[in-house]
Amino acid sequence: MTDLHLLPGCRIREITRPDASNIRIAAEARRRSGRCPDCGEPSHAVHSRTVRRPADLPCLGGQVRIELAVRRLYCRNPACSRHTFVERLPGLVAPRAQRTDRLATAQGRVGVAMGGNAGARMLQQIGMPTSADTVLRLVRRLPLPRRPAPRVLGVDDWARRKGQTYGTILVDLERHRVVDLLPDRSASTLADWLRRHRGIRAVARDxxxxxxxxxxxxxxxAVQVADRWHLLLNLRQMAERWLAAVHGRLRRLPPILGRPDGATRRTGAFPRSPGELAVSTESRARWKALYDEVRRRIAAGEPLLTISRRMGLARGTVRKFADAESFPERAVRSPGPSILDAHIDYLEARLAAGCENAMALWRELRQRGFRGTAKQVHRWLGPRRTERSKHTPHGGGGAPSPAPSPEHNKAPVLPSPKQLAWYLTRPRERLTEEEGAAVARLEQDAEAASVAGLVRRLADLLRACSVSTTTRCGAPITTLERWLTDARKSGVAAVTTFAAGLQQDGAAVKAALTIPWSSGQTEGQVGKLKMLKRQTFGRSSFDLLRRRVLLAA
Incomplete structure (x- = not known):
């Protein structure tokens, strides 16, 4: 039994179990002498004896309490201000501590993994009870690990309070470990840290x-490496900004129909109620007035930032209005798959047979396995009636509802700028037939076809170099230089501005195409950091959060 309770520097006299949940260990120190903690002078003179009762790691399902008999010794050094002292037991328990060193380490490790409150609840269940404040105090006492100096570093920002304050995370990309957290994301703070840590050969960043x-x-x-995923993200954002500016013109292009299969699907949304239409019209009028005011101020030479501040609009909104060729209408979403789609052919056949009773149609669909509500059938049937329903307000004898336009039902709407930007940056072979049709419709415009070609070329280059070596990727630097030349000659402001940004960051962009390092590991560590931060509901101090991240690495 004594082998289960090794106490360095002590002799176990007795082990008892007062009840099923507690174990008591009586022990005494067996050192011949002690040293004064102030002057270090050894002493054998016993002043008195005392008993300490620190808690220890649980054993056999019970909480362990040690009754440790220790001596109080005289200090015989006349120059020392301390007259007596209690003998120390390093490696077992610290002076005046209520728990052994190994128990404190275990409780601190639980705090690193779970935080204060959650850690305290867990410790209560596994026989090491303590308070949440004590758990955090023990976390702060744990020594930080010593790591070898990194050679390849990943740098990214993380939100201490999203939209307000940000910090910087530094990751050793070779060992997949967090190296440090910085309290802000300024150049001076990062430069100071790098000066103190020599030997860094490459840094991957956004x-x-x-x-x-x-x-x-x-x-x-150090070689700076721009992250390929961020380059692809910036490319998509550039395409989205340009598409948002010309979306009004592109919506007038004739559609190219395409469907993934032969199944009949709804191509238009259900008709909206008069109240919904009134709210939508009023909202559009307000935004149209703001758009006109922004355009007027821009024509008067007012800076975008000034317009944003005076009108109380976000800078992105002002910039979108400034770049738009016409008022950016709200994008109409094409309806997604519906449980009604499998029954559209049957409904069309019953409608052609003269059945315009929505409840009767719904009951028939229920027998065919339809699990939706009658309201879905009512909304589908409403614009297709040839006679007004007697349950319609102001009905009975009124003019019938106009039949839906065949073109409106068959012609898909042009996707939003965000969706189109996704389609352009994805490989062609991964696009569905409908998505390919949307891109083909877009490319009927000469300028859009030029931009789409440039976007696809750079996206393909970045994807090829992210999964292959330079040999498999071809000649990435030459391909990039050719792309930059074509982008500058495109005459599209958004594309030329993006190309100028790549040219300015040219060394890091070229390194991204030839060096395998990226910020992927850094992004993963940011996700882990967010988990640790949210365990404390975002209320932990920077020092505590930094310590938890470094100890958990």
């Missing part, structure tokens, strides 16, 4: 100019 400047100042010899 497109942040602040990080680029910090790396240039702190580690001028």
């Amino acid at each position: 497109r942040s100019t602040e990080y680029a400047r910090g790396i240039r100042l702190g580690a001028p010899r």
